[in-house]
Amino acid sequence: xxxxxxxxxxxxxxxxxxxxxxxxxxxxxxxxxxxxxxxxxxxxxxxxxxxxxxxxxxxxxxxxxxxxxxxxxxxxxxxxxxxxxxxxxxxxxxxxxxxxxxxxxxxxxxxxxxxxxxxxxxxxxxxxxxxxxxxxxxxxxxxxxxxxxxxxxxxxxxxxxxxxxxxxxxxxxxxxxxxxx
Amino acid sequence: xxxxxxxxxxxxxxxxxxxxxxxxxxxxxxxxxxxxxxxxxxxxxxxxxxxxxxxxxxxxxxxxxxxxxxxxxxxxxxxxxxxxxxxxxxxxxxxxxxxxxxxxxxxxxxxxxxxxxxxxxxxxxxxxxxxxxxxxxxxxxxxxxxxxxxxxxxxxxxxxxxxxxxxxxxxxxxxxxxxxx
DNA sequence: ATAGCTGTACCGTCTGGACGGTATTGTCAA
DNA sequence: TTGACAATACCGTCCAGACGGTACAGCTAT
Numbered sequence: 001x002x003x004x005x006x007x008x009x010x011x012x013x014x015x016x017x018x019x020x021x022x023x024x025x026x027x028x029x030x031x032x033x034x035x036x037x038x039x040x041x042x043x044x045x046x047x048x049x050x051x052x053x054x055x056x057x058x059x060x061x062x063x064x065x066x067x068x069x070x071x072x073x074x075x076x077x078x079x080x081x082x083x084x085x086x087x088x089x090x091x092x093x094x095x096x097x098x099x100x101x102x103x104x105x106x107x108x109x110x111x112x113x114x115x116x117x118x119x120x121x122x123x124x125x126x127x128x129x130x131x132x133x134x135x136x137x138x139x140x141x142x143x144x145x146x147x148x149x150x151x152x153x154x155x156x157x158x159x160x161x162x163x164x165x166x167x168x169x170x171x172x173x174x175x176x177x178x179x180x181x
Numbered sequence: 182x183x184x185x186x187x188x189x190x191x192x193x194x195x196x197x198x199x200x201x202x203x204x205x206x207x208x209x210x211x212x213x214x215x216x217x218x219x220x221x222x223x224x225x226x227x228x229x230x231x232x233x234x235x236x237x238x239x240x241x242x243x244x245x246x247x248x249x250x251x252x253x254x255x256x257x258x259x260x261x262x263x264x265x266x267x268x269x270x271x272x273x274x275x276x277x278x279x280x281x282x283x284x285x286x287x288x289x290x291x292x293x294x295x296x297x298x299x300x301x302x303x304x305x306x307x308x309x310x311x312x313x314x315x316x317x318x319x320x321x322x323x324x325x326x327x328x329x330x331x332x333x334x335x336x337x338x339x340x341x342x343x344x345x346x347x348x349x350x351x352x353x354x355x356x357x358x359x360x361x362x
Numbered sequence: 363a364t365a366g367c368t369g370t371a372c373c374g375t376c377t378g379g380a381c382g383g384t385a386t387t388g389t390c391a392a
Numbered sequence: 393t394t395g396a397c398a399a400t401a402c403c404g405t406c407c408a409g410a411c412g413g414t415a416c417a418g419c420t421a422t
Contacts (some may be wrong), residue, residue: 111207
C-alpha cells in the first residue's frame with residue numbers, strides 16, 4: 001500500500017525527527033538517520049528512495065498523526081459543546097510539555113525546500129475552518145486559532161517566550177471566551 | 182566599532198536574507214551569497230570570517246531593525262494610549278504585505294543551529310513584557326502577543342492560512358479589545 | 363522465491379574555509 | 393618631500409571533506 005505502516009519505516013521517520021532536533025534542521029544527513037534508526041544506508045534508501053521522499057513522508061505522517069490525535073480528543077469531549085475548539089486546546093496543552101516538539105521533523109523539510117510544507121498549509125486551513133464552524137463566531141475562532149498557533153510556533157522554534165503559568169491562564173481565558181458564546 | 186554599519190557588509194546581509202528565501206533556508210551557500218551581493222567569496226569572508234558569524238549577524242541585525250522600527254511606530258502613536266500594543270499591531274500590518282518576509286534570513290540561521298535564535302528569544306520575551314506593562318491586563322497582552330505571533334509565524338513559513346479579510350477583522354477586534362480596557 | 367534488508371565500494375558534486383595576492387589610502391619618521 | 397610601512401578592503405584559487413545517490417553481492421526469515 002501507499003501509506004503503509006511499517007516497523008522499520010516508522011523507526012526511520014522517528015530517527016529523522018529526533019536527529020533534526022539534535023543536529024539542527026539543516027544538518028540532517030541520510031547516513032546519520034540510518035545510523036540512528038539502526039538500519040543500513042541501503043536499507044534506508046529501500047524505504048525512501050531519496051532524501052526528498054523521506055522529508056515528504058516526515059511531513060505527511062506528522063500531519064496525519066496530529067489529525068488523528070485531534071479527532072480522538074474531540075471524541076472525548078461531549079458533542080455539541082464546541083468540541084473542536086476545546087480539543088484543539090487540549091491537544092496543545094498535551095503536546096506542550098514534551099521536550100522535543102513532535103513537529104521538529106518538519107523544520108528539516110522546511111530547510112530543504114519550503115514547498116514541502118504544502119500539506120501543512122492545506123491541513124491548517126482546513127483546521128481553521130473547522131474551528132470557525134464549531135464556534136460560530138469567526139473572529140473568536142481566529143483569535144483562538146492564531147493564539148495557539150503562536151504558542152505552537154514558539155515551541156517549534158524553542159523560543160520559550162511564555163512562562164508555564166502565563167500559558168495556563170491564557171488557555172483558561174480562551175476557554176472562558178468559548179463558553180461565553 | 183563592533184557593530185559597524187558598512188555599505189558592503191549590509192549588502193551581504195541583505196543578499197543572504199533574500200537567498201535564504203529563494204533557495205530554501207538550508208541551501209544557503211557562501212558562494213551564492215557572495216555572488217548575489219556582488220562581492221567575491223574572499224571579500225565576504227573578510228567581513229564575516231565564517232558562515233556562523235554571517236548567520237549570527239543576520240539574526241542580530243534583524244532583531245535590531247525590528248526593534249528600531251517598532252519604537253518608531255510607537256513614537257507615532259499618542260503616548261499613554263497603549264502605544265506599544267498598537268504599534269505592535271501597526272508593524273505587523275505593515276510587514277505583512279511584503280512578499281518575502283523580512284525575517285526569512287533567520288530561518289537559514291535556524292537551519293544551521295537553533296541556538297542562533299537566542300537573541301530572538303531574549304528580544305521576544307522583553308517585548309511581551311513591554312506589551313504587558315503597556316496594557317495592564319496580562320492575559321489580554323498574552324492574547325494579543327500570541328495571536329500576532331501566530332500570524333507572523335504563518336508568514337515566516339509562508340503557510341498563508343488566514344485570508345486578508347480574516348486578518349483585517351481580527352486586527353480590528355484586537356484593537357477593540359485594547360480600547361475597551 | 364521473494365521481501366526486506368545488510369555491507370561495501372564508489373562517484374560526482376558541492377561547500378566551507380584557508381591562503382596568497384592586490385589596490386588604495388593613510389601614517390610617520392628622516 | 394619622500395620613502396618605508398601598515399591597515400583596510402577586497403579578489404581568485406585551491407582543497408579536503410561531506411553528502412546524496414548508485415550499484416551490487418549476499419544473507420535470512422517467511
